[in-house]
Amino acid sequence: MIRRYLVERRSWLLFFLSVQALLLLIAFLDHAIPFGPILYIVFLSTTIFLMFLVFRYNKETRFYKQLEERDNNLDLTSIEGADSPFESIVETSMTNLAEHLRQSASRHQVALEQEKDDLLAWIHEVKTPLTAMRLMMDRLEDETMKTALTYEWLRIHLLLDRQLHQKRLPFMENDLYIEQVNLESLTYAEIKTLKTWCIQKGIGFDADFEVTEVLSDAKWLSFILRQLVTNAVKYSDPNAADIIVRSRCCKERTVLEVIDHGRGIEPKDLPRIFDKGFTSTAWHQDSAATGMGLYLAKRAAEAMLIHLAVKSEPGSGTTFTLTFPQPNEAVRITGM
Template sequence: MIRRYLVERRSWLLFFLSVQTLVLLIAFLDKAIPFGPILYIVFLTTTLFLIFFVFRYNKETHFYKQLEQRNNNLDLTSIEGADTPLESIVETSMRNLSEHLRQSASWHQVALEQEKDDLLAWIHEVKTPLTAMRLMMDRLEDETMKTALTYEWLRIHLLLDRQLHQKRLPFMENDLYIEQVNLESLTYAEIKTLKTWCIQKGIGFDVDFEVTEVLSDAKWLAFILRQLVTNAVKYSDPHAAEIIIRSRRDNERTILEVIDHGRGIEPKDLSRIFDKGFTSTAWHQDSAATGMGLYLAKKAAESMLIQITVSSEPGSGTTFTLTFPQPNEVMRITGM
């Protein structure tokens, strides 16, 4: 701060030094003026000026030190009142700006909440005609047409479901309900939803559950599993080997694995596949990928203390692993 204060007051310092130098120069050149007493006066005034300078430094920098040390937020209560008219201008301007930003942030928060509520309401409204469409498709006799329409219906259904959970994710803690969840029935329900797609691609499932129940939130766990299974089906070659879903116990923790035999993931992409919006560097032309499914699954898993990892070899398939927390760790989510 002392260096910046000297830079700020450099014009005053240069002016004072110039005046003192001018007085000494005049006394030195004019023989009628005694040089000794003038030198003594210059010494005394310089000493007084240094004392005054130190006093003003402490007084003038106090206000700015408070600004420098405060947290970068809109709270200005920690700043004491300004001592000078110029400091008062700065303080008033900052308080007005802080109030304006606070009101603006509040307005934007309300607007975002309204937008979220409107979107959620729209999603629920769209689900009604989708349900009606599904019932009409089930009555179709043309199996080829029925399969094609069901596949497109499924794509819309999954996109709406992902959008719904994306909007709910920031408030996920308020929506959690921890209970004993049957992994087997949950998995079969997700496979049943994707049945038409799997039949179209000629892909089957090999399901093996050593552990059938975990302590978790059924709705959000189903969403995570849906993203992993959908990903496995999407990137598996037609008529490829079966997708394996299995659970096991490892050091008192439940492990759930989703293994496909698709195109795999490039090693340079493995560390980025959970990043928001990331699709692929090797398959960048894939316009159907949004880069949101795995990102949302990762975020939801973290909120439930579930560790999600991935291993893959290009051309050999991909394994997603969910490691569930122990029961005492799950209880901390709900504060029990």
């Protein structure tokens, strides 16, 4: 701060030093003026000026030190009153700007909340005609038409479900309910939802549950499984080997694996597959990919202390692994 203060006041310092040098030069050139008394006057004035400079340094930098040390937020209460007119201008400007930003942030927050509520309400309203459509499709006698319509219905259903959970994700902690969840029944329910799609692609499932019970949130765990199973079906080749879903115990933790035999993931893409909006570099023209499913699954898993990992080789399929926390860790999620 001392160096910056001297740089800020360099014009005043140069002016003072120039005046002192001018006095000494005049006394040196004009023999009618005694040089000794002038040198003494210059010495006294320089000493007094240095004392004044030290006093002004502490007084003038106090306000700016507070600005430098304060937290980067809109709270200006930690800054004491300004001592000079210029400092008052700065303080008033910052106070007005902070108040303007608070009001603007509040308005935007209200608008975002309203937009979120409107979207959630719209999603719930759309689910009613979707349910009616499903009932009507079940009464169709043309199996080919029924299969095609059911597949398109399923795509809409999954997209709406993903959008619903995406809007709820920032407030997920308020929605968690940790309980004993049956992994087997939960997984079978998600597989059953995709039955029509699996039949269309000729893909089956091979399930093996060594561990059937975990301590978790059933709704959000279903959402994570839905993303992984949907991903496995989507990227498996028609009539490929069965998708494997299995659970086991590893080092006192429950591990659930979803293994497909699809096209796999390029090594350069693996570090990025959980990034928001990332699809693929090898299959960049795939317009059906949104890059949101795995991102949302990862976010939801982290909130429940579930470790989501992936292993893959191009052309050899992909393995997603969910490693659940120990019971005492899971209980702490909601502060139980």
